[in-house]
Amino acid sequence: MTVYSHTRLALYEKCPLAYKFRYIDKIKPEVGFIGIEMFMGSRVHETLEYVYKQRKKSPLEKITLSEILNYYTFIWKNKWSDDVKVIKEGMTAADYLDQGKLILSEYFHTYQPFDQDETLSVEERIDISIEGFKLMGFIDRVSVNKETGRLEIHDYKTSGNLPEVSDLLKDRQLALYQIGVQRKYNFDGKDCDIVYHFLKYKKEIRFQKTEEELEDLKKKIVGLIQTVELASWENNFPASVGNFCRWCEFSAQCPSFPSLKS
Ligand code: SF4
Structure with a gap:
């Protein structure tokens, strides 16, 4: 059985042919090449993963x-x-290294000693089942807020x-x-916060999200998956030709792409 993901469905919505090429x-x-912004973002994510894993492993130990x-x-x-390539004019790899350090320093000063919540998982795969269809995804961090008792789904953005x-x-x-996490941690029907961190x-x-919105x-x-399956x-x-084509990974294979260049 096909296991879908947000990324997979989003690609179908953008261009069914690109979906076919990939999946x-x-x-x-x-x-x-790897854009340095993405490289830096991955290292910041891994560092935050390290912070919360350390915190979970040794809650009494301070992380400096x-x-x-x-x-x-x-x-x-x-x-x-x-x-790894630097594209932006006037920027160097060292600038991006420093940008990441600044982001982490500011995060540290805002959240240390990182005890506002209890971390349940970091970078965890979550499986979601909706009416017999399977989906999966990875979540930066899941926690329970100590003050409110609410489940929290955290997503870190470095863009x-x-x-x-x-x-x-x-x-x-x-x-x-949220649908998968609530089920996994027995929070079905209970309050949950979605938390974006624009670092x-x-x-x-x-x-x-209300119950009605989730339904x-x-x-x-389900409608989208049925369309993809059909x-x-x-x-x-x-x-589906559009602006997206300029960044398409499959332009070399795509018969519609040459028409864009003329
Ligand atoms: S180049 Fe454009 S039309 Fe062709 S596969 Fe990619 S997104 Fe689709």
Whole structure:
């Protein structure tokens, strides 16, 4: 049985043909380079994972800022490769290394000693079952707030964009994860907060989804999966040409792509 994910469904919505290339034909796109913003974001995520794992393992031990920054610098050096490229003019790799340090320092000063909540899991795979369809995803962190007793789903963002709250409310990814997390931790029907951390902006945005919103989401997801399954059955994956094509990993295989270049 196919296991879906938010990313997989989102690709189908953007372009069914790109979906086919990736998930049906399983074409492995050639990775030209790794953008340094993504590289830095991954190292910041891994460092926060380290922080909360340490905290869970030894709750009485203090984690210092220098320990956190040393860990970040160590994995930066350890995972660095020549495939990592700086694209933005006037910026250097050292600038991005420092950006990550600044993000982590500010996070440290806001949340240390990291005891506002009890961490249940970090970077955990979550499985979601909706009307017999299977979905999965990975969550940065799941916790229970010590003050409110509410379940919290945390997502860390290192990007330079701060979206409107109205756009975040429309985003289905974490709401989808909420369905799986509530079931897994026996919080079905209980309060749950979705918490976005826009690290560069030192901004935490939190909100709740109502039962009605989650039910509506489930219906939409089931409808979308049924559409994808019908497309697979009929082998019907039309190209959907748009702005997205400029960043498409499958432009070399796509018969519609050359028309874009003219
Ligand atoms: S280049 Fe555009 S139309 Fe072609 S597969 Fe990619 S997204 Fe779809």
